[in-house]
Structure formats: C-alpha cells, structure tokens
Amino acid sequence: MTGVPFEASGLDSYRALEAKQQPTWLDAGAVDAAVAELAAQPPLVFAGEADQLRERLAAAARGEAFLLQGGDCAETFAAATADKIRDRVKTVLQMAVVLTYGASMPVIKVGRMAGQFAKPRSSNTETRDDVTLPAYRGDLVNGYDFTPESRAADPSRMVRAYHVSASTLNLIRAFTQGGFADLRQVHAWNQGFVSNPANQRYEALAAEIDRALRFMEACGVESSALTQTEFYVSHEALLLDYERPLVRIDSRTGEPYGTSGHLLWIGERTRDLDGAHVEFLSKLRNPIAVKLGPTATVDDALRLIDRLDPDREPGRLTFITRMGAGRIRDALPPLLAGVRDAGALPLWVTDPMHGNGITSSTGYKTRRFDDVMDELRGFFEAHREVGTFPGGIHVELTGDDVTECLGGSENIDEAALATRYESLCDPRLNHMQSLELAFQVAEELKRS
Numbered sequence: 001m002t003g004v005p006f007e008a009s010g011l012d013s014y015r016a017l018e019a020k021q022q023p024t025w026l027d028a029g030a031v032d033a034a035v036a037e038l039a040a041q042p043p044l045v046f047a048g049e050a051d052q053l054r055e056r057l058a059a060a061a062r063g064e065a066f067l068l069q070g071g072d073c074a075e076t077f078a079a080a081t082a083d084k085i086r087d088r089v090k091t092v093l094q095m096a097v098v099l100t101y102g103a104s105m106p107v108i109k110v111g112r113m114a115g116q117f118a119k120p121r122s123s124n125t126e127t128r129d130d131v132t133l134p135a136y137r138g139d140l141v142n143g144y145d146f147t148p149e150s151r152a153a154d155p156s157r158m159v160r161a162y163h164v165s166a167s168t169l170n171l172i173r174a175f176t177q178g179g180f181a182d183l184r185q186v187h188a189w190n191q192g193f194v195s196n197p198a199n200q201r202y203e204a205l206a207a208e209i210d211r212a213l214r215f216m217e218a219c220g221v222e223s224s225a226l227t228q229t230e231f232y233v234s235h236e237a238l239l240l241d242y243e244r245p246l247v248r249i250d251s252r253t254g255e256p257y258g259t260s261g262h263l264l265w266i267g268e269r270t271r272d273l274d275g276a277h278v279e280f281l282s283k284l285r286n287p288i289a290v291k292l293g294p295t296a297t298v299d300d301a302l303r304l305i306d307r308l309d310p311d312r313e314p315g316r317l318t319f320i321t322r323m324g325a326g327r328i329r330d331a332l333p334p335l336l337a338g339v340r341d342a343g344a345l346p347l348w349v350t351d352p353m354h355g356n357g358i359t360s361s362t363g364y365k366t367r368r369f370d371d372v373m374d375e376l377r378g379f380f381e382a383h384r385e386v387g388t389f390p391g392g393i394h395v396e397l398t399g400d401d402v403t404e405c406l407g408g409s410e411n412i413d414e415a416a417l418a419t420r421y422e423s424l425c426d427p428r429l430n431h432m433q434s435l436e437l438a439f440q441v442a443e444e445l446k447r448s
C-alpha cells in the first residue's frame, strides 16, 4: 500500500468545502509536521480486510448476518491498557455469543476501538464557574483537564493517537486470533465480572455451548471458526487532518482506502451533503456508515446513497439510525420504506444511545437503560412493519462495571452515578447492561 501525495489526486477535493467540528489549530507548522509523520507511517488496517468486512456487511444487509458494533464513546490514551482493552473485547465477544447462539445467525464484530479519539461537540467551549475554555474534542485533539494548556488543540496528539491505535489493534488481533477467542473459553470470558443476573444467564448459555462443543469435538469436527474470530475496528472519521494522511493506495487495485480503521462513519453533525466529510469519504473504498437522527428525511437518505454508494454496492453503506425512543416508531418506518422503494439496500443499524441523552439532577450526562431498550424494540418493530431487515446494533459500552447509564437490573439510580462515572464524553453501558441488552436483542432477532 502506498501513500497518496497531497493534491495529486481527487482525494483533496474536500478541502474546498466546509468541514464542521474541526479544531482550531494554533500552530500551522506543527500540523504540517504531524501530517507528514502520519503520511510516512504504515497502514493500521489493510485493504483486503476492509473488503472482507464489506462482504460481511453485505450479508447483513441481505438479512443473513447481524452487526454488533460497540465500544467507548471516546477512547482515551490513558485507558488504552491491556486489561481495559481485554475487558471490552471480552464484553463484545460475550454479546456476540449471546446473539449468535440466540438468533442462530453469524455476528459481525466491530469495535468502536483503535481510533475512536475525536468527538463532535454541541458547543465549541465549556464554562466552569466563570472560566470559559475550548471544549474537550477527544484525545486526538486536546486534553480533558480544565486548563488553558490542556484544552489547547495540539497536533502532536494525532501522531500519539496513531501509535495508541496501533498498539490497541495489535492487542485486539492477538486476543481474537491467538486463542483467547476460542469458543471453549466462553466460561472464562465471564470470570472476573461480578456475579449478577445477566452474568448468571450468560453462564447458563455458556454451559449449553460447552455441551454443543463437546458433542462436535466427539464427532471430530475441527474448525478455525471455533478457535479464532474476525474482529474489525471502526471510528467516526471526524478529524480530517488525521484521516487524510492515513489514506493509502491499494497495490492490488489502485484504489484509495482509509487505513485508520476498517469501517469509518460520518456523524449526525457532519453528514451535510455539500460538506467536506461526505466528499472525503465518498472517495474511499472502505465500508462507510452514516448516522441518521430524527430529522433525516427520505430525500437525505437517498442523496447520501447517491453520493456514497452510487453503484449500490452491497455492504458499502450502512445507515445507523439514532432517533430517540420517543421518535423511532414514527420517524424510522417512512425512511425504511422510502429507501426500499427507491431500490436501495443499505444495512440498517440502530444506535439506541445518542437519541436518548439526558442530564441527571446531579449534573451527569446519562441515559436511561429503559429508553435504550425501548428504542431497540422500536427499531425491530419498525423493520417488522415495513418488511426490511434490522441488521445490527451500535452501542457505547465498556467491559468495566461503571455507573454511567441509569437502570438495568442493578438499578443504578441518580445517586449511584457518582460511584464510578469514568466516561469523558457520553455514558456507556457497563458490562452487565451490555449483556442484558444482548439477551434482549437475541429475543427480538428470534422474533424477526
């Protein structure tokens, strides 16, 4: 894979367009240096892997597989430790087992990992008491500490993010291909998590899987599908000064790929048809996703399809809807029907998190687990109503026992939020809430 000289290809056409949600860098020379350094690095992911994911997503769009995409709202450099990465991977593997076994369907595992470092914000600034500073835009851009030095956008963070992504991805590859993801480990994945109803339900399912595996072993069945698993990485391709220098030309086909992650998505705030993000990502061969909020129209969706998937290539385009529990049953069916009637077959995924944000009386950004589950049910209902396939879920989660979302069977209440609130941006489902959600999705999938 080779790099692409700047302005030597159509890849830089986005520069003429408005790019929303970009930081104000103060030192242009430092940006140039970081960009040059990124351009000289090896790719984080390979074109063939992105192609393989595109094929898997095409199967999901046809109703033959299901996408499970999850991870932090905002990864941080400090939390890129072996234990935390392992626990997030374990949680995703456990959810995938629940879904695969419950719904008898292949599950495509995609982390919001190894690159989810840039955040779009509602406001450019944050005010505490009488001090106003730039908002935290993710570790890719600035620091969370509330000081002028930390909040200043620092281009060298882009290089650090690349290296943290590389080590995260390295560990993910080792975990998922080096024996850790062996299905005979289904029980071991649950160890270390406190005993609770979701974990007990999982244990019962793991015992059934164990029996089935012993039966297969006794029959002489051997397959690497039981001992290794595909695990892809994704993030919001928000910061264009980071994404552009990581584009490489695939030596097999001569086509450009974003090599910062397998699946790249465009957020709700940057999906303007005439904006820089749609233009830039339209040039890449990776599978692309776009978030669609409650105001998205059929026309918006069709024009995004024309821009990002003009050849209507299965698996190329995923729509991640994030309508809010109160809106999804009204807002989603017309979108599904309009797109289907136009002959397009994107993969439809639900993000039941971002339309359900609230602030607790104690000042925490949070979400009610019941609202998340309600949007999830609304997603399946909408697809049943229209006759389209509910192809996946996109969730903010962690393997840690944090207290960031309200409710769940542990019944986290407002007072409990303070116990262990660690997210620097949006609240994540903890390990148990993630498993509970997976069991619910498996039930819905069985019905669908």
Ligand SMILES: O=C[C@H](O)[C@H](O)COP(=O)(O)O
Binding pocket: 073, 119, 120, 121, 122, 123, 425, 426
């Ligand atoms: O993750 C999504 C957005 O970055 C986040 O919801 C924006 O949060 P804000 O409204 O606090 O800026």
Ligand SMILES: C=C(OP(=O)(O)O)C(=O)O
Binding pocket: 073, 120, 236, 266, 267, 268, 269, 291, 322, 354, 426
């Ligand atoms: C910013 C995010 O979502 P959205 O673009 O849907 O608001 C996110 O996924 O963290």
Ligand SMILES: [Mn+2]
Binding pocket: 073, 074, 354, 396, 425, 426
């Ligand atoms: Mn978020």
